Amino acid sequence: MATDSAPTQPNGLDFFAADIRAALAAALDLPADDFQLERPRNEAHGEFAFPCFRYAKGAGCSPPELAAKLAADLDIADVTASSVGPFLNFQVEPKRLAVVVMESALKPNFASDQQGLTTIVEFSSPNIAKPMHVGHMRTTVIGAALARIFAHLGHDVVRINHIGDWGSQFGKLVAAWKRWGDEDRLQADPIAELLQLYVRYHEEEEEDESLPVEAKAAFQELESGDDNETRKTWEHFTELSMREFNHVYDRFGIQFDFIRGESWYEDKLDPLSDWLDSCGVTEQSDGATIVDLTNEGIKTPCLVKTAHGTTLYATRDLAAAKSRWEEFEFDQLLYVVGAEQTLHFQQFKAVLKRCGAEWQQRMEHVPFGLIRLAEGKLSTRAGRVIGLAEVLDRAVELARAAVDEKNPELQGKAEVAEMVGVGAVVFHDLKHQRQKDVVFDWKEVLSFEGDTGPYLQYTHARCCSILRKAERPVASVADIDPALFDGGHELFVAIGRLPQALRESGQKREPMLLAHALLKIASAGNVYYRENRVLGTGDPALEDARLAVIQALRNTLALGLELLGVPVPEQM
RNA sequence: GCGCCCGUAGCUCAGCUGGAUAGAGCACCCGACUUCUAAUCGGGCGGUCGAGGGUUCGAAUCCUUCCGGGCGCGCCA
Numbered sequence: 001m002a003t004d005s006a007p008t009q010p011n012g013l014d015f016f017a018a019d020i021r022a023a024l025a026a027a028l029d030l031p032a033d034d035f036q037l038e039r040p041r042n043e044a045h046g047e048f049a050f051p052c053f054r055y056a057k058g059a060g061c062s063p064p065e066l067a068a069k070l071a072a073d074l075d076i077a078d079v080t081a082s083s084v085g086p087f088l089n090f091q092v093e094p095k096r097l098a099v100v101v102m103e104s105a106l107k108p109n110f111a112s113d114q115q116g117l118t119t120i121v122e123f124s125s126p127n128i129a130k131p132m133h134v135g136h137m138r139t140t141v142i143g144a145a146l147a148r149i150f151a152h153l154g155h156d157v158v159r160i161n162h163i164g165d166w167g168s169q170f171g172k173l174v175a176a177w178k179r180w181g182d183e184d185r186l187q188a189d190p191i192a193e194l195l196q197l198y199v200r201y202h203e204e205e206e207e208d209e210s211l212p213v214e215a216k217a218a219f220q221e222l223e224s225g226d227d228n229e230t231r232k233t234w235e236h237f238t239e240l241s242m243r244e245f246n247h248v249y250d251r252f253g254i255q256f257d258f259i260r261g262e263s264w265y266e267d268k269l270d271p272l273s274d275w276l277d278s279c280g281v282t283e284q285s286d287g288a289t290i291v292d293l294t295n296e297g298i299k300t301p302c303l304v305k306t307a308h309g310t311t312l313y314a315t316r317d318l319a320a321a322k323s324r325w326e327e328f329e330f331d332q333l334l335y336v337v338g339a340e341q342t343l344h345f346q347q348f349k350a351v352l353k354r355c356g357a358e359w360q361q362r363m364e365h366v367p368f369g370l371i372r373l374a375e376g377k378l379s380t381r382a383g384r385v386i387g388l389a390e391v392l393d394r395a396v397e398l399a400r401a402a403v404d405e406k407n408p409e410l411q412g413k414a415e416v417a418e419m420v421g422v423g424a425v426v427f428h429d430l431k432h433q434r435q436k437d438v439v440f441d442w443k444e445v446l447s448f449e450g451d452t453g454p455y456l457q458y459t460h461a462r463c464c465s466i467l468r469k470a471e472r473p474v475a476s477v478a479d480i481d482p483a484l485f486d487g488g489h490e491l492f493v494a495i496g497r498l499p500q501a502l503r504e505s506g507q508k509r510e511p512m513l514l515a516h517a518l519l520k521i522a523s524a525g526n527v528y529y530r531e532n533r534v535l536g537t538g539d540p541a542l543e544d545a546r547l548a549v550i551q552a553l554r555n556t557l558a559l560g561l562e563l564l565g566v567p568v569p570e571q572m
Numbered sequence: 573g574c575g576c577c578c579g580u581a582g583c584u585c586a587g588c589u590g591g592a593u594a595g596a597g598c599a600c601c602c603g604a605c606u607u608c609u610a611a612u613c614g615g616g617c618g619g620u621c622g623a624g625g626g627u628u629c630g631a632a633u634c635c636u637u638c639c640g641g642g643c644g645c646g647c648c649a
Binding site: 036038040041042045049051053063084085086087127164166167168169262285286287288289290298299300301302303305306307308310312313316338339340341342343344346367369370372377402403405406407420431432433435436437438439441443444447448449450451452454455457458459461462465466467468469470512516519520523526527529530531533534535536550571572 | 574575576577578583584585586589590591592593594595596597598607608609610611612613614629630641642643644645646647648649
């Protein structure tokens with residue numbers, strides 16, 4: 001439920017941005033919200049930029065004149081305004097910036113921003129009886145990251161895994177099982193056996209006309225709700241599949257608040273149908289029940305029941321959405337589902353709109369691009385698949401080789417290799433813009449150098465190492481002479497921008513923004529500790545200051561990596 | 573055919589609510605480990621931002637046409 005959010009002190013650079021906006025508002029006599037501060041292209045120009053073009057007319061002068069006038073007039077604590085042509089640049093007094101950022105970064109709630117909203121994130125949602133392959137990675141990794149980001153921003157987050165455990169395909173599977181199933185093979189390797197049945201069904205379906213008939217009958221038996229043999233078989237498959245999925249979720253460190261398959265909404269399907277009827281939106285067409293959406297600008301009607309009377313994907317999604325609204329009264333419900341399902345979400349929101357359910361506006365499809373192989377689209381049936389577990393295994397294997405080579409003395413190499421391998425895979429997925437298709441390339445995914453997860457982990461591990469070797473507590477920022485933070489400016493700016501990146505990641509549902517902010521921080525961090533030796537300088541005050549910087553860097557990276565779902569080893 | 577998404581350096585991508593010389597990583601070529609992990613750091617090479625037209629003081633960014641790629645378009649999910 002939406003509650004009043006307690007105003008929190010802005011963290012990082014937001015602290016100064018607020019002052020600058022207020023000063024601009026006063027000078028130009030406009031609301032502070034109107035001002036979008038940009039970042040100067042050239043870092044030497046300062047931390048914030050304000051192009052004067054669109055305000056010049058109102059001020060009755062040219063943009064450069066306005067910039068010059070504002071530069072002369074504005075008086076902001078700890079901030080110097082200067083004009084360069086039509087641009088007004090703001091430079092924060094470096095020592096002050098260092099202190100504010102350092103204090104922010106050492107707080108546990110760095111970058112948090114209470115909003116008191118209930119946000120449901122539906123993600124992962126694999127189909128039972130099929131292996132999780134790289135195609136499931138994006139929804140799983142992006143969804144989990146968004147859920148963590150919203151939680152950190154102060155939302156009440158509900159994570160739902162909408163398992164695909166219902167639908168006519170399970171009729172097919174049961175039919176295939178009855179003909180060719182083998183319990184021993186099933187026990188030995190459940191998913192492989194189920195997949196084999198699924199593939200065989202599709203191969204023989206065309207030759208054998210009785211097969212589809214049996215499949216339809218089986219799904220009808222399932223939907224009847226009776227506790228029959230078909231249902232027992234289906235429950236068995238579900239249980240075996242979930243066991244397999246949970247292995248993967250454990251490796252990713254992902255937990256759900258609710259694992260609710262489509263079948264969970266089974267008893268809500270009839271009421272849903274009745275509701276749709278009572279709203280007067282359904283009609284019959286070629287024996288099927290549809291909702292016409294032409295007035296909503298969608299040419300394809302939404303099918304809610306087949307000619308055989310069985311439900312469809314849309315029916316179950318409608319029932320799920322309505323049930324969730326009644327249960328949670330969510331402020332937002334995000335569906336982290338592939339872009340190829342855009343039409344489906346448009347349709348089912350339009351159906352709800354026709355029913356007068358205003359809350360449909362709170363539902364949002366968060367689409368992402370496909371993962372493709374160089375050889376073509378992923379296809380379970382055609383055997384063009386790369387298993388998710390296989391990707392992780394190979395990454396971990398390579399990570400192990402890297403650990404053996406780079407740090408042979410390390411304790412717990414197996415654990416570290418697991419963290420590094422998984423981290424590489426997760427980060428690789430999150431550093432790309434959500435919407436774009438990605439061509440799966442082993443070489444890219446398994447890279448540990450440059451802009452990668454392991455690079456961030458390495459930077460974090462280096463910080464841990466320095467802090468370990470210091471063998472003493474880190475002084476508080478208040479006890480440090482700010483002049484000793486000299487040399488860390490670029491790093492402070494990078495860290496100071498994290499709160500904004502985090503906020504935008506949430507607003508745009510784009511974990512990439514956080515990923516890139518972290519890369520910038522790590523890069524600046526690597527430069528910092530290379531050029532500013534921490535231990536053994538013989539100057540205790542300087543060591544205190546630099547240790548604090550390393551601590552801030554470590555905390556920031558740990559926070560960011562954790563939010564993204566990249567494991568955070570302390571040594572590697 | 574209609575709809576949606578995408579097209580930026582050899583490769584993978586940032587930048588896109590219009591703004592200051594288009595940025596990273598990889599690859600390639602130089603250079604830096606007696607000192608806190610070289611999974612690092614510094615330098616170099618590399619781009620008519622798919623093509624044309626339009627709007628604007630200003631376009632990779634907005635509009636439009638075309639080309640190229642992907643996805644979707646009623647009883648699968």
